[in-house]
Amino acid sequence: MTAPSVLPAVTLHGGPSAPASVLGRSPARIPTAGKIRAGIKVLTKRAAAEPRACEIYERGLRDGHSFDRIEQALAEALPQLKNPLVPRNVPWFTVRAQDFGNPALARELLDAFGEDRGEGRHLYRFPVVFPSDHWQTVMPHELAAWGSHDKRFWSEYSADGRVRHCMCHAPVPVDAQGRRAVRLFGGRKTMMRETNGGVCEPEACREYQQRECNLTGRFLFFVPGIRSLSAFELHTNSFYAMNAAIQKFETVAFLRGGRISGFLDGQRTPFYLSKRLMEVSHIDEQGRAVRVPQWIIELEAPVDVSALLRDREDDETAIVQAHAACGVLEGEPAGPVMPVDEAEPAPAPGEPTLDKVVALAGGLGVGRADFEVYAVRRWGPGWKLNQRGRRRAWDELDRHRNDAAGYADKVAAALREAP
Template sequence: MAKANITVHGGTPQLPTLLGQGPARIPVGGKIRAGIKVLTNKAAEQPRVKALYDQGVAAGQSFDQIERAIRAAVPGLKTPLIPRNVPWFTVRAQDFSNPVLAQQIMEAYGEDRGEGRHLYRFPVVFPADQWQAVMPHELAAWSTHEKQFWSEYSADGRTRYCMRHAPVPVDATGRRTIRIFGGRKIVARDVNGGICEPEACREYQAGQCNLTGRFVFFIPGIRSVSAFELNTNSFYAMNAAIQKFETVGFLRGGRISGFLDRQNTTFFLSKKLMDVPHIDDGGRAVRVSQWIIDLEAPVDVTALLRDSEEDVHTTLVEAEFANRVLEATPTPLVDEEKVVAEVMVQEAEPLQGQPSLEQLLALARSYEIDEARYQSYADARWGRGWRLNPHGRRRAWDELERYRNDPEGYRDKVEHELGAAS
């Protein structure tokens, strides 16, 4: 499988180079498919074709590879395979640049629900905060070998253009093509003033141009610097995913990347059986049951709101601390501990129910633990930010609480950890 790249729109611009200036790209090294392909009735009647199909499936070949092998063996069979909607995803070794990854995904997340081991549901982590970057999509028309026309928005997002590759230029004699640096040029299509308007497009009306999109993600536990992708042509799947992206982004201050909360909760991709409406050839609205890709976000919304509130509080405290350090009268050494304590006590009132730094240190002293040694222990255990972060102070308080009936045991724990660290 050839590696692909996904452009992170809105990402940090790169410095100009000989190869151009553009946004960062996410390399894609594997493809999970939304369904399967099976033999048509005509193809299934031929034993040779059936054998090639069964061999390809058993060997983990992609359906494109199987289809090419069948066409090469039986040239008269133009369409040997047709898509079939199933409740699971397809993971084929040949769809990955490193075939071992397909096996790892199935071992980690595959299930047997009575129809063999399949991938029904799996966790995903998105690598960017713009949903347009992790779910790129377009209207596209394909010829036999390449993408012929495709949609692309203007820089301000207001106009959708129909794009195509520019003709390859020739020299003055008209007999020799000119070498093109950086690949074929992309230009707006001449028809309809270059505007993408499906209702006036002959390719779209003929069913040759369709909506296509893909999710781009990492899978926890699967070690790969390249992302994975899952293609979909479903408007309903993508539209529902956008709503969930925007909801989670609103609750997390615009972030959809990474784990969703402090418990390392992730998004999940699965399938849901839905009645999907569409217009038939007679202009009637009908419904058909289909397995549609479903993006889940099984997260405690109240926890997201609480974490967001704590993050704001911590940011304000850290900003005040930095401001005091910068504005302090130059001395050989700024007393960081004193500044932190002042900020926490005098200017950053702790959230309701959250312990202050002074309360924590007082409790540690009641266990006959030296204040400086306790802070050294806590710094090593939770990092220096624990004292500024209400969530970090809560964890420290909970640990102290657990040892109220055994202060001697806690003193031993602190001394043991400090001794191991040194």
């Protein structure tokens, strides 16, 4: 099987734009190495009654073909079968060689993270890291209506993010004689759809009400241990999966100072993608809420939240120290050079000195040696050298004046943890 010469790319409509160039300011594009799919497709009851269809389907599975390729083969061999495959929800992710530019990547993924839980070796749970700190970039999504060859309509937000527009391709202009299409630079142009004044309103949209326009999205990520310069993608049409992922992204970003990219902590903890069986509700044709069990994609962040908070505090200490270093480089006096344990810059009026902080810790039953080890783990090694670090230590001690025993237990528990 020959790998394609050009890798596919995901265009992020409504996301960050690439820098302006002769090609224009187009939406950012992330090259992708292959697709991991959320489920499988099986033969319809009618197609399963055809021996020839069963043979084509089984051979396609055996050869690692994508379900699109299998469906195409069925259509060519048995044109009387309309839509011979239907999606089926399963507890694993589908990894097929033909969905990857380099088919060997599919085998690497299954070898590294696949499990056999009684139904063959499948991908149930695997680690991922994201290449951007903007969740809109690593989980692009839209409402879209597709024609037989390309996308007819799709949603796109205005620059201020307040209005969701319905977009479509603009008509191709013709020359003055009306005989030849004008050669377009940069591909087909887009425009707001005239219906509904260009506003995307699913409740008032004919295509949405007839299920021709649907929510579609994808996760874009790298898999630790799988060597690829291009990202992998996992498609989903589940509102529940995407909405839950947004909440996880926003929580992690809050804890990490706006970051969701890369590993989550110093222990190289990644996100994980898995599936969870949930009861989800939908509205049937009679307007009744119906609950059905579904395997929903779940984004996991198995990290110690307190460790993330400590990382942020250490980062802030490093920033303070960096400002002092910049001052030295810019010619500001650095003061006498002293060993770290003896350094005690003169505090501003009303700010606690190191001796006062240590004395207050002693008053709460925590000895100097133990408190300094604890403080280094909590605020970083430079906490005693800067006014802000000492103030944070003082404020914590001050909050525990009426609970000396509780504070001593807290410090002792922290010291028992592995450094």
